[in-house]
Amino acid sequence: MTPAPRARQSVGGLGESGILRILNRRFAAVPAAGDWPEGTVGPGDDAAVVAAPDGRFVITTDAMAQDRDFRLDWPAVHGVRFDGHGLAGGYSTGWKAAAQNLSDINAMGGEPSGLLLALTMPPTTPVAWIDGLAAGLAGAVRHLGATRCRIVGGDLGSDDRITVAVTATGDLDGRPAVLRTLPPGAHAVTADLDLVLCGRAGWAAAGLDVLETPRGRLDELLRAAEQAEQPEQPEHGVRRLAALAAAAQLRPRPVLGAGRVAAEAGALAMMDVSDGVLKDAGRLATANGLRAELDPDWVRREASVLVPLARALDLASGQRTAERWVSAGGEDYGLLAALPAGAAVPVGFRRIGRLVAESGAPAAAENVGSAGGWDHFTDR
Amino acid sequence: MTPAPRARQSVGGLGESGILRILNRRFAAVPAAGDWPEGTVGPGDDAAVVAAPDGRFVITTDAMAQDRDFRLDWPAVHGVRFDGHGLAGGYSTGWKAAAQNLSDINAMGGEPSGLLLALTMPPTTPVAWIDGLAAGLAGAVRHLGATRCRIVGGDLGSDDRITVAVTATGDLDGRPAVLRTLPPGAHAVTADLDLVLCGRAGWAAAGLDVLETPRGRLDELLRAAEQAEQPEQPEHGVRRLAALAAAAQLRPRPVLGAGRVAAEAGALAMMDVSDGVLKDAGRLATANGLRAELDPDWVRREASVLVPLARALDLASGQRTAERWVSAGGEDYGLLAALPAGAAVPVGFRRIGRLVAESGAPAAAENVGSAGGWDHFTDR
Numbered sequence: 131m132t133p134a135p136r137a138r139q140s141v142g143g144l145g146e147s148g149i150l151r152i153l154n155r156r157f158a159a160v161p162a163a164g165d166w167p168e169g170t171v172g173p174g175d176d177a178a179v180v181a182a183p184d185g186r187f188v189i190t191t192d193a194m195a196q197d198r199d200f201r202l203d204w205p206a207v208h209g210v211r212f213d214g215h216g217l218a219g220g221y222s223t224g225w226k227a228a229a230q231n232l233s234d235i236n237a238m239g240g241e242p243s244g245l246l247l248a249l250t251m252p253p254t255t256p257v258a259w260i261d262g263l264a265a266g267l268a269g270a271v272r273h274l275g276a277t278r279c280r281i282v283g284g285d286l287g288s289d290d291r292i293t294v295a296v297t298a299t300g301d302l303d304g305r306p307a308v309l310r311t312l313p314p315g316a317h318a319v320t321a322d323l324d325l326v327l328c329g330r331a332g333w334a335a336a337g338l339d340v341l342e343t344p345r346g347r348l349d350e351l352l353r354a355a356e357q358a359e360q361p362e363q364p365e366h367g368v369r370r371l372a373a374l375a376a377a378a379q380l381r382p383r384p385v386l387g388a389g390r391v392a393a394e395a396g397a398l399a400m401m402d403v404s405d406g407v408l409k410d411a412g413r414l415a416t417a418n419g420l421r422a423e424l425d426p427d428w429v430r431r432e433a434s435v436l437v438p439l440a441r442a443l444d445l446a447s448g449q450r451t452a453e454r455w456v457s458a459g460g461e462d463y464g465l466l467a468a469l470p471a472g473a474a475v476p477v478g479f480r481r482i483g484r485l486v487a488e489s490g491a492p493a494a495a496e497n498v499g500s501a502g503g504w505d506h507f508t509d510r
Numbered sequence: 511m512t513p514a515p516r517a518r519q520s521v522g523g524l525g526e527s528g529i530l531r532i533l534n535r536r537f538a539a540v541p542a543a544g545d546w547p548e549g550t551v552g553p554g555d556d557a558a559v560v561a562a563p564d565g566r567f568v569i570t571t572d573a574m575a576q577d578r579d580f581r582l583d584w585p586a587v588h589g590v591r592f593d594g595h596g597l598a599g600g601y602s603t604g605w606k607a608a609a610q611n612l613s614d615i616n617a618m619g620g621e622p623s624g625l626l627l628a629l630t631m632p633p634t635t636p637v638a639w640i641d642g643l644a645a646g647l648a649g650a651v652r653h654l655g656a657t658r659c660r661i662v663g664g665d666l667g668s669d670d671r672i673t674v675a676v677t678a679t680g681d682l683d684g685r686p687a688v689l690r691t692l693p694p695g696a697h698a699v700t701a702d703l704d705l706v707l708c709g710r711a712g713w714a715a716a717g718l719d720v721l722e723t724p725r726g727r728l729d730e731l732l733r734a735a736e737q738a739e740q741p742e743q744p745e746h747g748v749r750r751l752a753a754l755a756a757a758a759q760l761r762p763r764p765v766l767g768a769g770r771v772a773a774e775a776g777a778l779a780m781m782d783v784s785d786g787v788l789k790d791a792g793r794l795a796t797a798n799g800l801r802a803e804l805d806p807d808w809v810r811r812e813a814s815v816l817v818p819l820a821r822a823l824d825l826a827s828g829q830r831t832a833e834r835w836v837s838a839g840g841e842d843y844g845l846l847a848a849l850p851a852g853a854a855v856p857v858g859f860r861r862i863g864r865l866v867a868e869s870g871a872p873a874a875a876e877n878v879g880s881a882g883g884w885d886h887f888t889d890r
Contacts, residue, residue: 169566171687176617176781177570177680179687182562186549189569189662190557191677193628195669237556248573248628248675282569285675289575295628295665295675297571300557307551307559401556 141260142253146286152257153247156264157281160271166280178282180244180299188240188300188307192230194223196292202259204341204380220259222380223294224266226461230404231298232276233384233463237402239308239393240300242276242386247284248295255292263294274386308393308400310417312468316398322471322486323398325414325422326479327464328388330378331407332452335459336436337379339443340372348372355442368442375439384463388478395476397467405460407482414466415485424457424483432456432482521640522633526666532637533627536644537661540651546660558662560624560679568620568680568687572610574603576672582639584721584760600639602760603674604646606841610784611678612656613764613843617782619688619773620680622656622766627664628675635672643674654766688773688780690797692848696778702851702866703778705794705802706859707844708768710758711787712832715839716816717759719823720752728752735822748822755819764843768858775856777847785840787862794846795865804837804863812836812862 141149154173166172171179180187194200204219228245235242245267251260271279278301340348355368384402392400399418403410407424415422433452440455441448467476468485475481521529534553546552551559560567574580584599608625615622625647631640651659658681720728735748764782772780779798783790787804795802813832820835821828847856848865855861 169686171618171689175687175689175691176614177568177620177678179566179568179618179620179682182565182567185562185565186559187562187567187679188557188559189624189626189677189679190665191626191628191663191675192665193630193667193673193675195630195667195673198630198669199667234556238551238559240557240559244569246569246571246677248571248677250573250575250578250673283571285570285572287573287575287579289578289673290671291669293573293575293630293669293673293675295571295573295673297569297626297628297677298557299567299569302559306549307555309551310555 139257140253141251141255141257144257149260149286152261153264156261156268159265159268160279160281173281173283178244178246180280180282182243183301184304186302187243188235188238188302189297190231190234191295191297192227192234193293193295194227200226200294202292220262221266221269224263225270225381226266227294227296228267228270229274229382229384230463231296232270232274232279232386233382233402233404233465235298235300236384236386236389237400237465238300238302239305239389239400240302241390242271242279242298242300244280244282244299245271246282246297248287248297249284249292250287250289251292252288252290267296270381274383276386305390305393308389308397308467310399310401310414312398312418322484323420323468324471324473324475324481325411325424325483325485326392326467326469326475327403327407327482328385328392328467328476328479329383329403329464330462331403331432331464332436332456332459332462333375333378334382334461335379335406335455336439336452337375337377338461340376340439341379343443351442351444355438359438368438371436371439372442375436378462382461382463385465385478388465388476391478392465392467392476395469396473397469397476399468401466403460403462403464403466406458407464407466408457409460410466411483414468418485419488420485421488422483422485425481428480428482429453429456519637520633521631521635521637524637529640529666532641533644536641536648539645539648540659540661553661553663558624558626560660560662562623563681564684566682567623568615568618568682569677570611570614571675571677572607572614573673573675574607580606580674582672600642601646601649604643604648605650605761606646607674607676608647608650609654609762609764610843611676612650612654612659612766613762613782613784613845615678615680616764616766616769617780617845618680618682619685619769619780620682621770622651622659622678622680624660624662624679625651626662626677628667628677629664629672630667630669631672632668632670647676650761654763656766685770685773688769688777688847690779690781690794692778692798702864703800703848704851704853704855704861705791705804705863705865706772706847706849706855707783707787707862708765708772708847708856708859709763709783709844710842711783711812711844712816712836712839712842713755713758714762714841715759715786715835716819716832717755717757718841720756720819721759723823731822731824735818739818748818751816751819752822755816758842762841762843765845765858768845768856771858772845772847772856775849776853777849777856779848781846783840783842783844783846786838787844787846788837789840790846791863794848798865799868800865801868802863802865805861808860808862809833809836
């Protein structure tokens with residue numbers, strides 16, 4: 131039994147084997163970890179051997195860098211409150227690294243089967259942080275319901291700052307993958323496509339603004355807003371909204387069954403929203419020579435619940451800020467799917483716009499351009 | 511057709527799509543890239559779908575960090591000369607990232623089927639460098655003979671420094687994987703195991719010492735050593751040795767068929783040498799409750815060709831330095847296998863020692879302890 135890490139211990143003195151003990155203790159929390167089918171191999175060797183029952187597997191990878199994609203001192207999220215440091219920052223980072231990969235597998239219509247972790251970090255990295263990272267990876271697998279997913283291995287390296295690179299694999303169980311591009315012939319039979327979304331939009335972006343507001347200033351702003359609130363709606367209070375938004379940023383919750391549901395409901399194209407609905411719907415459209423139109427009513431409705439928070443944060447215009455969160459904010463990991471126009475909306479999805487022919491008459495709806503959303507190398 | 515990158519252009523102005531164009535142009539050099547079997551999906555979507563013909567796949571991952579695992583200004587390697595900068599540093603980094611992952615797949619007895627690249631970098635990263643990185647990844651796949659291997663996808667992110675994380679997948683084609691641990695029952699039938707190695711040991715470590723010697727000083731040292739050389743052996747001249755050693759460090763060449771050859775020759779346990787023969791043979795032994803003994807004659811023989819280089823570099827003792835390179839130097843990615851004592855040595859392997867019972871009488875041969883070799887978090 132590995133003793134729990136001391137609060138201020140750093141990884142420098144542990145060596146690789148000590149670090150692996152810390153990680154593996156947390157990874158054991160993933161239910162299927164100990165149960166490997168005949169002919170497969172778990173972590174600890176040069177490589178792992180993973181089952182792919184239908185003779186194919188889905189695979190994706192993501193890298194997160196310290197101070198860019200995560201911070202060492204991200205606060206803890208307990209229920210809807212957020213406070214505390216240390217283990218918590220690692221937990222949220224691990225959770226998010228797992229969630230964004232599991233979301234990619236989901237967006238192909240696959241079911242997650244494995245995660246690999248490549249971790250570089252300085253010797254001064256707190257042990258509690260990597261312990262939290264491992265707990266967060268395992269926690270996301272468990273709480274997001276990736277019941278078949280195992281932690282299959284990884285790599286450790288050292289660097290001046292922490293980089294977390296996670297790779298996920300998935301199974302299709304014999305179904306075709308649902309791509310960003312329409313299947314051959316789909317253009318001919320569909321004049322127009324409905325754009326549907328599963329999951330929220332804008333909450334993670336709102337949460338980033340909450341987390342980037344200095345703590346003292348945030349308390350001041352929320353207190354002022356609370357004094358102006360209607361006392362009969364405490365469950366929609368700005369303090370609770372702020373905590374929910376922070377949780378959405380720190381622990382995104384892609385709906386892992388949704389990819390399969392949409393595929394079975396006849397989704398023709400699909401992708402997850404990592405860089406914002408505007409940008410990603412634009413990508414889905416462009417991949418098919420189409421143009422995306424978001425329903426401005428949907429944007430307004432989706433934004434309405436966030437408006438009090440935007441106002442409380444003292445942002446120029448509450449309404450405009452909330453709508454920008456919804457249309458351009460990334461990292462909610464919703465699932466965007468295209469269906470034949472008028473098709474039944476799959477369970478858990480809402481219609482948020484449409485994909486139309488590039489040459490179609492300009493619609494009244496908001497056009498999706500290249501503006502808005504996130505590009506790691508140009509705009510923000 | 512994407513125009514060739516200008517020498518001093520950096521990635522900041524390209525955006526993700528521009529960076530992907532640069533990478534994909536190089537990845538197209540991998541022969542099988544365009545030829546994806548029915549039901550599989552290539553790069554560009556949320557995830558890739560890769561074939562796993564026998565219903566399982568081998569998977570491994572490695573992360574490399576700038577200034578730790580590679581340098582932006584690593585020199586070029588042309589044949590056995592090394593000079594030039596820019597593209598070349600990226601090429602060697604891409605090559606090495608691919609090679610160490612392909613080596614892990616090989617060490618399980620698998621055949622590489624796919625590579626994923628997760629790349630974080632600052633906007634100031636020279637375009638020529640990432641162009642070189644992509645060319646190096648594709649070059650290693652081609653030149654190391656991973657004929658079935660595709661580039662299946664990846665992820666881009668930004669950070670203050672470059673991190674390259676590569677994940678590889680492989681196929682076993684129905685064969686059992688060869689693990690670090692002996693198969694059940696193997697202890698009972700084998701009193702003693704032979705330790706065999708395919709590939710060189712010590713060359714990459716020698717190369718690191720060459721590359722870390724300032725260029726002017728290196729020229730001076732090599733010129734002095736050349737004046738003392740026998741003129742009838744120019745092909746073993748120290749300048750050529752230095753270039754070969756640098757090439758071994760920058761472009762390691764794991765023998766990708768060797769895993770399968772050893773498996774078919776009855777190898778009971780196997781792993782690749784990434785952290786040095788001493789350390790990795792020790793790990794192979796420890797995984798089986800055994801003790802590793804290296805044959806001191808093999809160490810001496812293997813070191814002998816490097817002695818002139820060690821002497822030229824003005825290192826304390828040429829013989830001792832060369833033997834340390836061979837026994838403790840990592841990154842040659844040789845393949846270490848354990849066979850029943852006296853079994854025929856598989857083609858391409860040499861016997862370098864043995865694995866004996868922990869309780870066995872101490873042998874005259876060099877004992878393998880925890881000293882020597884590379885741990886990212888403690889000794890060097």
